[in-house]
Amino acid sequence: MEDRTRLRLGVAYDGAEFSGWALQPGLRTVASEVIRALEILFGEIADFTVAGRTDAGVHATGQIVHVDVSTEKWEALRDRLLWRLRGILPPDVRVTAAEAVDPSFNARFAAQWRRYRYRVADATWGVNPLRRLDTLAWPRPLDVERMHAACRRLLGEHDFVGFCKQREGATTIRELQQYDWARDEDGIAVATVRADAFCHSMVRSLVGAALAVGDGRRDEDWLASILMLGERANDVHVVGPHGLTLLEVSYSDDPGDWQSRVDLTRRVRTL
Template sequence: MEDTTRLRLGIAYDGAEFSGWALQPGLRTVASEVIRALELLFRDIADFTVAGRTDAGVHATGQIAHVDVPTAKWEDLREKLLWRLRGILPPDVRVVSAEAVDRSFNARFAAQWRRYRYRVADAVYGVTPLRRLDTLAWPRPLDVERMHAASQRLLGEHDFVGFCKQREGATTIRELLQYDWARDEDGTAVATVRADAFCHSMVRSLVGAALAVGDGRRDEAWLAAILQIGERANDVHVVGPHGLTLVEVSYSQDPGDWRDRIDLTRRVRTL
């Protein structure tokens, strides 16, 4: 491949009609649409890597990816790339930013943390029509203050196997940096969940467990005890994907920190 430039891409999408982020034969995914558009413009691309592979139905306003493209084509397209991608991509996915970065940047491994939002409506009428694709309707009233207090007991570095679908060879040790519940201006209960990384279904399981506390079916001690069971908790409900949105991925502003962060992320985690 000719001389290349690494681009950092900001990507937003409505996940409702996608079979997740990752490439899957015969299925429409976010990655397949973005790669198709990039290849039409650059012809040759390499090392397309995303910060977090979201599941089917999950949305994003702050997804990050990196890709290596021919430098000559980048110089030609630099000022009009977003406009050209707008004309190629379908309306439910957009590349919202593109910038050249040092080749040491890695969208996945250089990330310091990822922040997700989950929206839940417990109004008696359900979800307002314009928010039905990004908000879960809950059939029982929720005590959001109780949910918030219970969620604080999960903060820190733990083995979150009770909240995760295990994958062979993958660790379930994570550092949960933030897990807050509050109501927004329209009364919707909103969870903000931030961690250095997440294992499969972790956020949706954390939300499902907190909802059981919020509607009175479980207590705070039950939620905290899930960290101690050492296996997947059968009584934790994994809520639907459509209420979940990836809103931000954070990186150091100093490129000199990226390699150190990559090494730290790739380490074998232990408690």
Template sequence: MEDRVRLRLGVSYDGTAYSGWAVQPSRPTVAGEVVRALTLLFRDIEDFTVAGRTDAGVHATGQVVHVDVERSAWEDLREKLLWRLRGILPPDVRVTSAEEVDPVFSARFAAEWRRYTYRVSDHRWGVEPLRRADTLPWPRPLDVEKMNDACQRLLGEHDFVGFCKQREGATTIRALLDYSWERDADGTAVATVRADAFCHSMVRSLVGAALAVGDGRRGEEWLSSILTLGHRANDVHVVPPNGLTLVEVHYSDDPARWAERVHRIKRVRTLGTDGPGA
């Protein structure tokens, strides 16, 4: 890669108008917009890789991408890249940072953990109009303290198959590092969910299950019992995507850790091993 450099980009977006992150023929996607803008500026880009592909309607304030570009083009655009991208990208997609990194960096495989939030309003009057794109209205009062107590039982490394849509060849074993609820200044219930990685629909299923506890339809012990099923739980509601936002992807500051993490994460994961599977 002597004539190329690897860039790490921070990306934020309102996912309302997009059919998810990944490029799809004839459908608007976030990656499609970012790739289009980068290609206009660099012409030749390679290895465009995201930390985590978000579903249709999901938002991000802390998404991370890496991409390889020609060194000469980077040197020319380094100081003005964000301004140029600002003028090309639609207003609901922003590239917020750009830096050169060691080629061993992988936005996907070097990530140590990912953090999402999910916003739910159980106000009798609904959702604050300015937050309607990123907040789910809920028709019943929620007991946040009860939800917190139930969610603490899920922390640690488990097989989360009960909360995931399984994909062939992919493991559902994950390490859930944090799952908590609190009320913000406006009284909106906000979940924070942090894990080394997430399987398909895991966060929205975790939220849906907690809401069933919070509004009294299920007991606290029901949430942890889903971990023992060994299959997808048919009675767990997958909440809509609009309340979900990817807020942070964390990486070590040490490039040596990136290579170690990439090697570890590509192994097929079983309970008792460290690092998520593919």
């Protein structure tokens, strides 16, 4: 059997022209482009696993993948792999880093947390045309300080079913570690959201709920009450995907911690 090496890859992409991350028959996805490029260079690959599958239109600057490749071909390509991939991949996706790691590394289950950013423009004239693909235009002025204060009440480990599209057999219990709102130097309202993991549409629902508070349609108590519903909240707007970017996925620097993190992540979550 051919000797294999596990690689950890950093991946960045503009999600505008992709039908999401995951492989889908007949559709252009980020995974299909990255796999195609890797197979051109390495032939057969195995155990291609991503830290977090993003929806259609969502971007990433800090996505992480692990994949098992031929050790012989890795040794031959390691010093020029990024350059070779640059020549194969389309311009809206790039492999930004590649390193050999211990086989215990798992891009999905060894992750300690994931950090996302969501950009919203509430200027009366709309969005800077150069940022239209990664910034949501909001039609009403936003009180960012009010949004920030309200979202602090959601921090901690809770059942976020009110903010999630449920999937059969999947838990909606998550630990929300950070949810901040602030304006950047251009006046854009920027949300920073970090959690150990996210369920389907959770970030976009959290943002949609905060915007309802920020433009005065809802109050802070309404936002906090969503945690108590026990079911999907019908009055929470899921904002568009294009304002969302996966910025970073964090792992322990000690490979000895990876397997224990995998075991912890795979546990059945309860409150």
